[in-house]
Amino acid sequence: MGDKKQKALREPMPKQKVKERIKNFNEVALGYTEEQARKEAERCLQCPKPLCVKGCPVDINIPEFIKLIVEGKYIEAANKIKEDDILPRMTGRVCPQEDQCEAQCVLGLKGNPIAIGRLERFVSDYEASNSEIQVPAILAKKNKKVAVVGSGPAGLTVAADCARMGYEVKIFEALHKPGGVLAYGIPEFRLPKEIVGREVETLKKMGVELECNVIIGKTITVKQLFEEGYDAIFLGLGAGLPRFLGVEGENLLGIYSANEFLTRINLMKAYKFPEYDTPINVGKKVAVVGGGNVAMDSARSAIRLGAKEVHIVYRRSRQEMPARDEEIENAEEEGVIFDLLVNPVEFTGDEKGWVKAIRLIKMELGEPDDSGRRRPVPIKGSEFVYDVDTVVVAIGQKANPILLDATPGIKKNKWGYIDADGETGKTSMKGVFAGGDIVTGEATVIAAMGAGRKAARAIDEYLKNGKW
Amino acid sequence: MHKILKKERIGPNLNKFVIEAPLVPRNYQPGQFVILKVDEVGERIPITIAEADKDKGTITIFVQEVGKTTYKLGELKAGDSIFDVVGPLGHPAKVEKIGTVVTIGGGVGTAIVYPETKAFKEAGNYVISIIGFKNKDHVILEEEMRKCSDELYILTDDGSYGKKGFTTDELQELENAGRKMDLVIAIGPAIMMKKVSEMTKQYNVKTIVSLNSTMMDATGMCGGCRVEVDGETKFACVDGPEFDGHKVNFDLLIKRLSTYEKQEKEALNSYKNCKIEK
Ligand code: FES
Numbered sequence: 011m012g013d014k015k016q017k018a019l020r021e022p023m024p025k026q027k028v029k030e031r032i033k034n035f036n037e038v039a040l041g042y043t044e045e046q047a048r049k050e051a052e053r054c055l056q057c058p059k060p061l062c063v064k065g066c067p068v069d070i071n072i073p074e075f076i077k078l079i080v081e082g083k084y085i086e087a088a089n090k091i092k093e094d095d096i097l098p099r100m101t102g103r104v105c106p107q108e109d110q111c112e113a114q115c116v117l118g119l120k121g122n123p124i125a126i127g128r129l130e131r132f133v134s135d136y137e138a139s140n141s142e143i144q145v146p147a148i149l150a151k152k153n154k155k156v157a158v159v160g161s162g163p164a165g166l167t168v169a170a171d172c173a174r175m176g177y178e179v180k181i182f183e184a185l186h187k188p189g190g191v192l193a194y195g196i197p198e199f200r201l202p203k204e205i206v207g208r209e210v211e212t213l214k215k216m217g218v219e220l221e222c223n224v225i226i227g228k229t230i231t232v233k234q235l236f237e238e239g240y241d242a243i244f245l246g247l248g249a250g251l252p253r254f255l256g257v258e259g260e261n262l263l264g265i266y267s268a269n270e271f272l273t274r275i276n277l278m279k280a281y282k283f284p285e286y287d288t289p290i291n292v293g294k295k296v297a298v299v300g301g302g303n304v305a306m307d308s309a310r311s312a313i314r315l316g317a318k319e320v321h322i323v324y325r326r327s328r329q330e331m332p333a334r335d336e337e338i339e340n341a342e343e344e345g346v347i348f349d350l351l352v353n354p355v356e357f358t359g360d361e362k363g364w365v366k367a368i369r370l371i372k373m374e375l376g377e378p379d380d381s382g383r384r385r386p387v388p389i390k391g392s393e394f395v396y397d398v399d400t401v402v403v404a405i406g407q408k409a410n411p412i413l414l415d416a417t418p419g420i421k422k423n424k425w426g427y428i429d430a431d432g433e434t435g436k437t438s439m440k441g442v443f444a445g446g447d448i449v450t451g452e453a454t455v456i457a458a459m460g461a462g463r464k465a466a467r468a469i470d471e472y473l474k475n476g477k478w
Numbered sequence: 479m480h481k482i483l484k485k486e487r488i489g490p491n492l493n494k495f496v497i498e499a500p501l502v503p504r505n506y507q508p509g510q511f512v513i514l515k516v517d518e519v520g521e522r523i524p525i526t527i528a529e530a531d532k533d534k535g536t537i538t539i540f541v542q543e544v545g546k547t548t549y550k551l552g553e554l555k556a557g558d559s560i561f562d563v564v565g566p567l568g569h570p571a572k573v574e575k576i577g578t579v580v581t582i583g584g585g586v587g588t589a590i591v592y593p594e595t596k597a598f599k600e601a602g603n604y605v606i607s608i609i610g611f612k613n614k615d616h617v618i619l620e621e622e623m624r625k626c627s628d629e630l631y632i633l634t635d636d637g638s639y640g641k642k643g644f645t646t647d648e649l650q651e652l653e654n655a656g657r658k659m660d661l662v663i664a665i666g667p668a669i670m671m672k673k674v675s676e677m678t679k680q681y682n683v684k685t686i687v688s689l690n691s692t693m694m695d696a697t698g699m700c701g702g703c704r705v706e707v708d709g710e711t712k713f714a715c716v717d718g719p720e721f722d723g724h725k726v727n728f729d730l731l732i733k734r735l736s737t738y739e740k741q742e743k744e745a746l747n748s749y750k751n752c753k754i755e756k
Contacts, residue, residue: 287519289745
């Protein structure tokens with residue numbers, strides 16, 4: 011492929027117009043047209059030793075699927091991805107490609123890596139709208155049962171892989187709808203819920219059973235699952251306990267954890283109140299504390315719910331923000347104001363207990379900390395105050411205690427997450443595997459899927475040879 | 479889908495339901511609750527389990543009509559279904575033999591204190607029960623409570639049944655009479671639990687309350703249910719719902735309970751108007 015194409019720029023992603031999208035919850039990115047996808051795919055150099063694959067946590071054969079796009083074989087391209095990634099419509103949307111596959115792309119040296127994520131999204135969307143749900147080939151029945159706890163990305167992957175291997179699989183979900191963070195956490199404007207629904211349908215067609223409203227550790231214990239005849243259990247619970255700042259006034263009315271704020275909106279559809287019964291309070295001026303994708307999701311949701319002024323409050327600089335660039339740009343376009351290098355020290359309220367103001371202190375960056383990012387240090391005497399009506403705290407999660415408290419046989423690590431082997435997902439309890447955020451702490455959808463894939467392989471091995 | 483097997487109107491705006499919930503009774507212990515979602519568009523609300531039948535796979539709950547969700551529930555009849563029921567949730571009550579236990583139920587809180595009263599009685603305690611209601615029509619579970627109490631005192635705000643007064647008045651009398659109390663369990667409106675806790679703090683009697691903060695997932699995931707106990711933030715759904723009454727910040731609880739007052743009123747009014755039009 012010629013020099014001219016190499017120099018060509020990445021195809022831009024068509025998006026909903028800002029003015030319109032801030033008034034609805036529909037997906038912002040509209041996806042490539044066929045023509046755009048072909049054009050983008052043709053830029054690929056088809057490197058003989060592709061670096062992009064090395065950047066992919068689940069080793070998708072990227073050059074191969076891109077070649078199929080050039081040939082116009084979109085459905086084949088989608089199936090090629092699915093050999094390694096069962097949820098390409100989701101990962102095509104929410105994977106941080108700029109840090110993974112695209113970061114390795116040779117064309118990236120000139121600032122224009124192949125838009126691998128957008129192509130992944132294009133072919134998998136194309137496949138979904140142009141073909142029936144396809145059930146992958148399933149190996150001979152093995153007469154062994156696998157219980158999967160949690161229906162987020164890790165759980166869905168383990169369920170699909172184990173079902174393909176011929177195991178009888180049942181997923182237990184704590185909430186009333188499947189999907190985990192894909193359902194309650196990521197907003198419709200970034201990941202339409204119809205996609206999650208279709209993936210779950212696919213699993214059901216593969217024979218996977220799904221039961222919602224079951225909290226393992228309460229409704230049924232791990233021990234009882236074994237007694238009921240499950241031969242292996244996979245725990246993909248997610249992190250699931252919101253962190254708060256620990257500053258004065260944090261329990262005032264109008265202060266939400268991002269989990270609560272987003273769950274009310276995404277899962278309970280509070281944005282359709284009173285048609286839906288779950289309410290939410292979004293005032294005129296909203297402060298969202300944090301700099302990750304969840305903070306961006308919260309800020310952009312607040313805008314859509316009619317807030318006049320939405321601030322992101324982040325204690326480091328823009329450079330250290332963990333959110334994807336794409337999401338930061340979207341937030342900026344939608345009018346979110348970024349207050350960088352500041353940290354809340356107190357919330358104050360009115361006599362009825364509603365938050366009224368936030369007191370912040372300015373920060374400067376000092377030496378790098380454990381995470382390698384420069385540590386923010388408060389600047390003495392730099393405090394200032396502004397009024398707010400609503401606050402969303404989006405500073406991460408801790409380990410959910412329910413299952414672990416009920417199951418002392420499963421060892422925790424020093425952060426309270428499950429101590430599981432990185433390669434196999436094996437925990438300290440025989441027959442119990444774990445993966446995803448409940449092992450690593452908050453990470454990405456694709457990392458959870460990668461852990462699920464490894465665990466499924468280890469489950470298969472364990473169920474074949476019984477060795478622990 | 480959870481079928482309603484029995485529904486009984488047992489007082490003004492108060493309903494008793496027996497619901498099919500085959501998974502809930504297995505691990506149930508007194509003090510635990512379920513989250514229930516009435517229909518597709520419904521919100522998730524916590525309701526304490528009054529009884530659970532392991533053989534039949536059913537639970538009994540008492541629900542007072544206060545908002546749109548509980549009114550919607552009140553409309554349902556035996557044979558109808560509730561969309562989602564999940565549980566049992568929360569830590570069970572710590573039931574042990576300690577001597578004399580005073581259980582206090584305020585209004586529909588009586589339905590919550592009832593299973594615990596029974597459990598404490600079965601554990602071999604001397605049980606004094608005090609239950610208080612608005613008026614005669616609101617009195618519930620009198621017979622059931624009598625069966626599991628060594629002494630039962632009933633009060634109504636207006637004196638139309640039992641003694642006139644509040645549960646705290648009776649508690650004061652027990653104290654004045656120098657009665658021995660090793661543990662008090664108070665379950666009812668936040669303001670009642672606050673009053674009881676203030677009183678027993680003076681008498682130095684350990685007091686357990688069950689907090690009814692606003693919940694959503696009830697799995698520790700959202701933090702919407704947070705309460706302050708001993709100066710620390712706790713999640714009522716996973717750390718509770720029962721806490722040491724002497725350490726609970728009731729003023730904060732009462733304030734937080736008003737978070738959606740405006741929307742609740744709006745929803746209820748439009749729901750009622752809608753029904754009148756129909
Ligand atoms: S109800 Fe969500 S954490 Fe308790």
